Amino acid sequence: MLPRVSSPLAALASRATSCSQSRSMSSSEVPSLVSRAKGAFFGSIVADALALGTHYEYDALKIKRFYGDIDRFYSPGEKTGGETHGVGWGGRNFHDGNGVGPAKKAGECTDYGDYNILMLEHLAATADKPHRVDLNELVPRWKEALPQWRSWICTQTKQTYQQTLNGTPLSKLGGMSNAMALRSAAAYGYYSDEEDVVHAARTMMFTHREETALDGGEFFARVAFRVIHKGLSPREAIEQVAATSSQFIQEKVKFAxxxxxEATDPANPLSKEEYADDLALTSMARLWEVGKSEPIKVGKASPTEGVLPGSVYFIVKYDNLYEAARANAMVGGDSASRAVAVGMVLGAAKGIEAVPQRLRETLVNWEKYDALLNKLPLIRDASKTAE
Incomplete structure (x- = not known):
């Protein structure tokens, strides 16, 4: 028997009741279910695409000097000669096409966005018979996609791919990286049960086995779900989910x-700093000695201990998809890892309408992704009901 996938129509009815109880939005301000589900996906990849130009650039002063205030999509290192400074790895173009195609261009995504797009394609391909994500179906699709992958290929992806070639059981795939790789932004158009969404989030992170990384992905999956289906504000959902999460999650959320x-209190010195966001994230970090040329401040890097509080910080401080995504890109570092979480939660809260029209028009393949979203069960069925 397949695991339960709740009725889309039942979800619509329950959502109407829960949204009427929301303390944060009036009924006229609450986006539709379709808008929220699409907002979660497009919010994640738009925020990711905004981060492409400065992805892995760890110098916020350099970003400001070259880009000003980021308000459009840029190609990788567009203003810095095609390179960003990955601390410890030197300057390079991290999205140069990997020898299989052209370098990424403005309006395309980093590897984080590309993973979410791949998961959307997978869910759309299985939408006729909805069921929980199955690695027996997903891994072959992933292996077929990798040879044409034009984004940065992370160490865990390389390691997991080699494991599949060596015959490693699917249940044992992945490495022990603590980097958070959130890939489930499309799941809100497919599942109406929170546990199904959580299962999708953890399963889609199959290249990672370290528990804080998986817990981080689960945390944001639950937050976005409750924003969509319980009518909570992002902060309300963050606090609610954190209250029943691990001590690790609770500590990081409290810190954020x-x-x-501090950053919004006019009496606090941090609020007066020009680079307040950069200082906020780095102040939540330890130095990560990785045996390279210099240490990395984890608050701006990929480990969940920095990505999670950094993402919560941008979500709560700005409570605006576009402004949070811009601010995140301006800080740099592994900004794309934060972008997916920030965009997913705020897109779920504000709906697809929160994406500025000029970014819709310049995001590569917007229409293609929208057509795939329309195939997902919740979006498909809600659209039929509205007709």
Whole structure:
């Protein structure tokens, strides 16, 4: 028997009740279910695409000097000669096409966005008979896609691919990286049950086995779900989910919310700093000695201990998809890892309408992704009901 996938129509009815109880939005401001589900996906990849130009650039002052205030899509290192400075790895173009195609261009995504796009394609291909994500179906699709992958290929992806060639059981795939790789932004158009969404989030992170990384992905999956289906504000959902999460999650969320207070309190020195966001994230970090040329401040890098509080910080401080995505790109580092979480949660809260029209028009393949979203069960069925 297949695991339960709740009725889309039942979800619509329950959502109407829960949204009427929301403390954060009036009924006229609440986006539709379709808008929220699409907003979660497009929010994630738009925020990711905004981060492409400065992805892995760890110098916020350099970003400001070359880009000003990021308000459009840029190609990788567009203003810095095609290179960004991956601390410890030197300057390079991290999205140069990997020898299989042209370098990424403005309006395309980093590897984080590309993973979410791949998962959308997978869900759309299985939409006729909805069921939980199955690695027996997903891994072959992933292996077929990798030879044409034009984004940066992370160490865990390389390692997992080699494991599949060596015959490693699917249940044992992945490495022990603590980097958060959130890939489930399309799941909100497919599943109406929170546990199904969580299962999708953890399963789609099959290249990672380290528990804090998986817990981080689960945390944001639950937050976005409750924003969509329980009518909570992002902060309300963050606090609610954190209350029943691990001590690790609770500590990182508490730290992030405290930093938001400091950054928004006119009496606090941090709020007066030109680079307040950069200082906020790096102040939540330890130095990561990785045996390279210099240490990395984890608050701006890929480990979940920095990505999670950094993402919470941008979500709560700005409570605006476009402004949070811009601010995240301006900080740099592994900004794409934060972008997916920031965009997914705020897109779920504000709906697809929160994406500025000029970014819709310049995001590569917007129409293609929208057509795939329309195939997903919740979006498909809600659209039929509205007709």
């Amino acid at each position: 919310l405290k930093k938001v207070e």
